[in-house]
Amino acid sequence: MMKLLLDRLLTTIPALIGVVVASFLLTRVLPGDTAAYFAGPAATPQAIEQLRQQLGLDRPLPEQFGHYVVDLAKGDLGKSLTTGQPVLSDIKARLPASAELTLFGLILALLIAVPLGIAAAVRQGTVVDHACRAIATAGVSLPVFFTGLLLIYVFYYILQWSPAPLGRLDVFTSAPRGVTGFYLIDSLIAGDGETFRASFSQILLPGITLAIFSLAPIARITRASMLSALSSDFIRTARAAGLGARTIIVTYAFRNAMLPVITTLGMVFSFLLGANVLVEKVFAWPGIGSYAVEALIASDFAPVQGFVLTMAILYIVLNLLIDLTYRVIDPRMRNAS
Amino acid sequence: MTAVPLLEITNLTVEFTTRRGIVKAVKQVDISVAKGETVGIVGESGSGKSVTSFAVMRILDRAGRVAEGSISFSGFDLTNAPEFAVRDLRGREMSMIFQNPRAALNPIRKVGRQIEDVLRQHARTGSGDARTRAIEALANVRINRPEDRYDAYPFELSGGMCQRVVIALALACRPELLIADEPTTGLDVTTQKAVMDLIVDLTRERGMSTVLITHDLGLAAAYCDKVVVMEKGEVVETAAARDIFARPSHAYTRKLMRATPRPGIALRDLLPEGAPVAAIKQPAASDAALLSVKGLVKEYPRVHTRSLISRYLRKGNETASAPFRAVDGISFDIRRGESVGLVGESGCGKSTTSMMVMRLLDPTSGSIIFNGQEIGELPARTFAGNSLRSKIQMVFQDPTESLNPRFTAVRAISDPILRLDKPMAADALRARCEDLARVVGLPPDLLDRFPHQLSGGQKARVGIARAIALNPDLVILDEPTAALDVSVQAVVLNLLADLKATLGMSYLFVSHDLHVVGLLCDRVIVMQNGQIVEEGITKQVLEAPTADYTRALISAIPHPPV
Known part of the structure; x- marks a missing residue:
């Protein structure tokens, strides 16, 4: 198993090198002058030129790239000009926020979509099936910023059940001591029920917003792969052997139908993690997506490069996890070279 | 009773x-x-x-x-x-067992557990002795080392072994x-x-x-x-x-x-009584060898289980395990106008051999001489562009799977003509396909149908018409009737015999069924583990086999009591 892990990590090195080069080049190619932006609208050309020299932007590209790679090797992702903080600490602070929100939304979506997909496949062509299709279509058709705003309007403005959509915690609660960076988990570790409740009520609306959006792909793929599993020969054998409906559906069909569901899950997760900028904006969530977009608008290279690299690493780790899960589920994968 | x-x-x-x-x-x-x-x-x-x-x-x-x-x-x-x-x-x-035993078992559950599921369902066992009872059920179907097999997954077992597991599963609760x-x-x-x-x-x-x-x-x-x-x-x-x-x-x-098909009959006896048949013309098989295979070997490397790193680290002292020999140095001839049967059980190398002769697969060593020309060295990848391609054609095992579902019958038959022959006008091509359809007994009005609109026998005829479209010298028949009903098989076998007589082709007939081979072939080659164990005139091999393996094959065929 360790050997496999190492093997897989080794094969990702070329991809990572590619990401480093591409993210560096792309940020330089983009229009926009960093020095001019940060010097401010009133700056004189001399001041801009001076700032440019300070930032090292007057150097030839290969030299800039060299510096970048050397810093990277030391674990230094550079400094954000917008926040004034090292990019690494910015990302460290913001990644858990995004990850917690995405995971929360995804787990919520899973809890609804998987049973729904299974029910739709088992009762194919019935009301359940049509309901599944309707819910999935509606979920994916509504833009997240719209669902988000609607939820805020109903639950915060009208019903006042929900706290103000202003980040991960209200102003009266302080963040729990960081162990995982996930407030829900950290507050539980600290045994702080108050903070847990506070952060839970904050994450609920954006989590639901994400869940509604990611329901559709999960429910549909569950339904499709359940249908093909249910029509296979071994299900007929199981039925002929008189096994109970529960055993047939869960142990026999669903375990075989899980692989495509997990693949979809991985894709949805990595997509949402970086791309739910709109949800983060609507709920003032201090996440990594909005951080990267703000930096991009300001032509602030270091955070953008750091962001792209982080996402690439996450993606690799995620895929590795999915592969390992495959092996746990499907014995045929274990001997495949 | x-x-x-x-x-x-x-x-x-x-x-x-x-x-x-x-x-x-x-x-x-x-x-x-x-x-x-x-x-x-x-x-x-x-x-x-x-x-x-x-x-x-x-x-x-x-x-x-x-x-x-x-x-x-x-x-x-x-x-x-x-x-x-x-x-x-x-x-x-009441229990049931099915065909295709491997698919009939849950692919990701240990076979022992699957038997346990049934035992538990019918409350024949508490959780304590479920395992013992499942192992007992495996032992009852004469599986060796049942304790070890309990932990096996279906993909780790052979087809026959899987069917034993399915039987064990069906009989675990002693149904009536x-x-x-x-x-x-x-x-x-x-x-x-x-x-x-x-x-x-x-x-x-x-x-x-x-x-x-x-x-x-x-x-x-x-x-x-x-x-x-x-x-x-x-x-x-x-x-x-x-x-x-x-x-x-x-x-x-x-x-x-x-x-x-059964011993002691001729090909024509398969057809229904009163069917208008002429005797099969026996073309004179000339002595000249059309195809001559010498010392043919195909090796496959053993699957590498070692990881990338360890392979890299130990690059110097590679302890190469001996490769697997699917075909182990076989030699045989096919004369012009002759049909030769290649018989053996799955894994014996007969398909690998036919693929190499067909030039779809490159041999590891040995020579394949076709019409006096060495073709074993022509790479399989580019053989489709060689003019010899039209002289060696193939009829595949599954008539449905071997037709493009989006091609009509006429398009399928004209495919080799379009690819390998001189360009011709559309109506000339159509006329030629209609001729071919007539030769194989396919009503020309079916030519515009798609495969799913044709019956199994009709699809088989399309496949045969496609193979003979370019007047090949050698046709390789890879179990062409295995997927057909017996009555259709009877007609197709007779058609193949007639075509050979009128067109003067040679056949290499690959099959696991000795009776079918016996009806169509002049000579038969029996293969086991990549080697030829017996070769001779069909009648002699079937009636007086010399190799033990051939005898075992013949005696395993169930006979109707006639």
Whole structure:
């Protein structure tokens, strides 16, 4: 198993090198002058030129790239000009926020979509099936910023059940001591029920917003792969052997139908993690997506490069996890070279 | 025999709702199975034999339903019983085994666990001794080292072994009735014999009743007390196994019997009585070898289980494991106008050999001389562009899978002409395809149909027409009739023999069925483990085999008692 892990990590090195080069080049190619932006609208050309020299932007590209790679090797992702903080600490602070929100939304979506997909496949062509299709279509058709705003309007403005959509915690609660960076988990570790409740009520609306959006792909793929599993020969054998409906559906069909569901899950997760900028904006969530977009608008290279690299690493780790899960589920994968 | 039959099917009609309306798959069928009796249900595809058994087990799929009639099991009415009551009977009182045993097992669950599931379901065991009971069930079907096999997954077992597991699963709760739906289709003859003997031994030992569903009359005759012949959803004849072969009363039974290849008959005997046939012209096989294979070897590297890193680190001292030899230095000739059979069980290397001769696969060493020219060295990848391609053609195993589903019959037949021949006008091409269709006995008005609109036999004719479109010298037939019903097989085999006589081609006929090979081929080559174990004139090999392996193959074929 360790050997496999190492093997897989080794094969990702070329991809990572590619990401480093591409993210560096792309940020330089983009229009926009960093020095001019940060010097401010009133700056004189001399001041801009001076700032440019300070930032090292007057150097030839290969030299800039060299510096970048050397810093990277030391674990230094550079400094954000917008926040004034090292990019690494910015990302460290913001990644858990995004990850917690995405995971929360995804787990919520899973809890609804998987049973729904299974029910739709088992009762194919019935009301359940049509309901599944309707819910999935509606979920994916509504833009997240719209669902988000609607939820805020109903639950915060009208019903006042929900706290103000202003980040991960209200102003009266302080963040729990960081162990995982996930407030829900950290507050539980600290045994702080108050903070847990506070952060839970904050994450609920954006989590639901994400869940509604990611329901559709999960429910549909569950339904499709359940249908093909249910029509296979071994299900007929199981039925002929008189096994109970529960055993047939869960142990026999669903375990075989899980692989495509997990693949979809991985894709949805990595997509949402970086791309739910709109949800983060609507709920003032201090996440990594909005951080990267703000930096991009300001032509602030270091955070953008750091962001792209982080996402690439996450993606690799995620895929590795999915592969390992495959092996746990499907014995045929274990001997495949 | 008891007065009350164990299973009594009365006036059963099963309907399927399809897009084109309601189809009756089974019509007014009466079958009864006494306690301890083995009943064979025989018929070709579409005869409703499997649907009948699914109706008994109440595992018809959504679209099917019992429209009329009744099925009673030990006096218990199965047709109107609630689902939970029937489910309790399934696996405990009546069990079923299926064809394609590997697919019939859950691919990601240990086989022992699957047997345990059944034992637990029917409360035959507490969790403590479930494992012991499952291992016992495996031992009962004569699986060696059952303790180890308990932890095996289906993909780690051979087809015959998987079928044993399926049997163990079906018999774990000691049911009174076993329904075996084509239990040995797709298995080698020797494996088939082992599996059938096992089923018979176990069911006799336990006094069980068995329903054997098969397309193979020989198999039914060899193992059943009573045979029910079905055609198009109806029972046409029911009789004791001995009588039905001695005095078949229904015309369809007679037709089926005639079409079943058996020793001591000629190709024409397969066709129905009164069919207008001319004697097969025997072309003079010349002495010149058309194809000469010498010392042909195909090796495959063993699968590398070592990881990338360790391979990299130990690059210097690579301890190479010996590669696997699929074909191990074989030599044979095919003369002009001759047909040679290549026989053996799965994994013997016959397909690999035919693929190399076909130039779809590059040999590791050895030579293939075709018409005096060395073709073994022409790379398989570019052989499609070689002019020799048109001289060596192939008819594939599955007539459906080997046709492009989006090509009409005429497009499929014209494909080799378009690719390899001189460009020709559209109407000339059409005329040529119609000629070819006529030669293979395909009505020209079917030429514009797609594969799914043709029957199995018609698709086989399209495949043959495509192979002979360019007047090849050598046609390789890779089990061309394995997927066809016996009556269709009879016609196709006769067609192949006639074509060879009129067109003067040579055949390399790859098959696992010695009887079929015996009917069509002048000489036969028997392969085992990549080597030729016997070679000779077909009649001699079949009647007086010298190799033990050939004898084992011949004796494993079930014979109707005629």
